[in-house]
Amino acid sequence: xxxxxxxxxxxxxxxxxxxxxxxxxxxxxxxxxxxxxxxxxxxxxxxxxxxxxxxxxxxxxxxxxxxxxxxxxxxxxxxxxxxxxxxxxxxxxxxxxxxxxxxxxxxxxxxxxxxxxxx
Numbered sequence: 409x410x411x412x413x414x415x416x417x418x419x420x421x422x423x424x425x426x427x428x429x430x431x432x433x434x435x436x437x438x439x440x441x442x443x444x445x446x447x448x449x450x451x452x453x454x455x456x457x458x459x460x461x462x463x464x465x466x467x468x469x470x471x472x473x474x475x476x477x478x479x480x481x482x483x484x485x486x487x488x489x490x491x492x493x494x495x496x497x498x499x500x501x502x503x504x505x506x507x508x509x510x511x512x513x514x515x516x517x518x519x520x521x522x523x524x525x526x527x
Contacts (some may be wrong), residue, residue: 417455418447424466433463 423444427436438459440448456462 414457416445416447416451420452420455420462421469424462425470428463428466433459436463438462441453452470 420441424436424441427444431440435457438449438452440460441459445452452462456465471504483516489508
Protein backbone atom coordinates (compact mmCIF):
# COMPACT_ATOMS: atom_id res chain seq x y z
CA UNK A 409 0.00 0.00 0.00
CA UNK A 410 1.36 3.42 -0.98
CA UNK A 411 1.87 6.06 1.70
CA UNK A 412 -0.63 8.92 1.50
CA UNK A 413 1.81 11.81 1.80
CA UNK A 414 -0.74 14.58 1.26
CA UNK A 415 -3.22 13.00 3.65
CA UNK A 416 -0.53 12.66 6.30
CA UNK A 417 0.54 16.29 5.85
CA UNK A 418 -3.11 17.33 6.24
CA UNK A 419 -3.41 15.30 9.46
CA UNK A 420 -0.26 16.91 10.80
CA UNK A 421 -1.46 20.42 9.90
CA UNK A 422 -4.87 19.75 11.48
CA UNK A 423 -3.20 18.47 14.63
CA UNK A 424 -0.82 21.43 14.66
CA UNK A 425 -3.71 23.89 14.27
CA UNK A 426 -5.45 22.35 17.27
CA UNK A 427 -2.28 22.34 19.38
CA UNK A 428 -1.19 25.87 18.45
CA UNK A 429 -4.70 27.11 19.19
CA UNK A 430 -4.82 25.36 22.54
CA UNK A 431 -1.28 25.98 23.77
CA UNK A 432 0.19 28.74 21.60
CA UNK A 433 3.41 28.35 19.60
CA UNK A 434 5.67 28.34 22.66
CA UNK A 435 3.59 25.76 24.54
CA UNK A 436 3.16 23.37 21.63
CA UNK A 437 5.56 20.49 21.10
CA UNK A 438 6.23 18.44 18.00
CA UNK A 439 5.66 15.38 20.16
CA UNK A 440 2.07 16.47 20.93
CA UNK A 441 1.41 17.33 17.29
CA UNK A 442 2.74 13.94 16.15
CA UNK A 443 0.70 12.06 18.75
CA UNK A 444 -2.50 13.89 17.81
CA UNK A 445 -1.84 13.24 14.09
CA UNK A 446 -1.03 9.57 14.66
CA UNK A 447 2.50 9.80 13.26
CA UNK A 448 5.98 9.85 14.73
CA UNK A 449 7.97 13.05 15.33
CA UNK A 450 10.40 12.16 12.56
CA UNK A 451 7.57 12.30 10.03
CA UNK A 452 6.67 15.84 11.19
CA UNK A 453 10.29 16.97 10.89
CA UNK A 454 10.65 15.19 7.53
CA UNK A 455 7.65 17.01 6.04
CA UNK A 456 7.98 20.42 7.69
CA UNK A 457 11.59 20.76 8.90
CA UNK A 458 10.81 22.40 12.24
CA UNK A 459 7.99 23.45 14.52
CA UNK A 460 8.50 27.05 13.39
CA UNK A 461 8.11 26.15 9.73
CA UNK A 462 5.02 24.10 10.52
CA UNK A 463 3.58 27.03 12.46
CA UNK A 464 4.26 29.33 9.49
CA UNK A 465 2.45 26.97 7.13
CA UNK A 466 -0.52 26.60 9.48
CA UNK A 467 -0.77 30.36 9.94
CA UNK A 468 -0.45 30.99 6.19
CA UNK A 469 -3.19 28.42 5.47
CA UNK A 470 -5.55 29.93 8.03
CA UNK A 471 -4.96 33.49 6.88
CA UNK A 472 -5.58 32.36 3.29
CA UNK A 473 -8.87 30.71 4.30
CA UNK A 474 -9.92 33.87 6.12
CA UNK A 475 -9.03 36.04 3.12
CA UNK A 476 -10.92 33.73 0.75
CA UNK A 477 -14.02 34.03 2.95
CA UNK A 478 -14.12 37.78 2.28
CA UNK A 479 -15.84 38.60 -1.00
CA UNK A 480 -14.03 40.98 -3.36
CA UNK A 481 -16.20 43.98 -2.43
CA UNK A 482 -14.65 46.46 -4.82
CA UNK A 483 -14.80 44.09 -7.80
CA UNK A 484 -18.51 43.44 -7.27
CA UNK A 485 -19.52 46.98 -6.35
CA UNK A 486 -20.46 45.94 -2.83
CA UNK A 487 -20.11 48.16 0.19
CA UNK A 488 -16.73 47.48 1.79
CA UNK A 489 -18.45 47.98 5.13
CA UNK A 490 -19.75 44.40 4.93
CA UNK A 491 -16.23 42.94 5.07
CA UNK A 492 -15.88 42.91 8.88
CA UNK A 493 -19.18 41.05 9.14
CA UNK A 494 -17.98 38.39 6.70
CA UNK A 495 -14.76 37.97 8.68
CA UNK A 496 -16.70 37.69 11.92
CA UNK A 497 -19.01 35.07 10.44
CA UNK A 498 -16.03 33.07 9.15
CA UNK A 499 -14.33 33.06 12.53
CA UNK A 500 -17.53 32.23 14.38
CA UNK A 501 -17.91 29.18 12.15
CA UNK A 502 -14.24 28.20 12.65
CA UNK A 503 -13.00 29.90 15.84
CA UNK A 504 -9.90 27.74 15.96
CA UNK A 505 -8.71 29.42 12.76
CA UNK A 506 -8.82 33.00 14.03
CA UNK A 507 -5.27 34.35 13.66
CA UNK A 508 -5.20 35.46 17.30
CA UNK A 509 -6.15 31.95 18.40
CA UNK A 510 -3.54 30.32 16.19
CA UNK A 511 -0.87 32.85 17.16
CA UNK A 512 -1.39 32.82 20.85
CA UNK A 513 -3.78 30.25 22.14
CA UNK A 514 -5.43 30.65 25.51
CA UNK A 515 -2.47 32.33 27.17
CA UNK A 516 -3.47 35.57 25.42
CA UNK A 517 -6.63 35.65 27.52
CA UNK A 518 -4.48 35.79 30.65
CA UNK A 519 -2.78 38.98 29.54
CA UNK A 520 -3.80 42.39 30.82
CA UNK A 521 -4.56 45.36 28.60
CA UNK A 522 -0.96 46.53 28.78
CA UNK A 523 0.56 43.13 28.05
CA UNK A 524 1.21 42.23 31.69
CA UNK A 525 -0.28 39.40 33.61
CA UNK A 526 -3.95 39.81 34.40
CA UNK A 527 -4.95 40.18 38.02
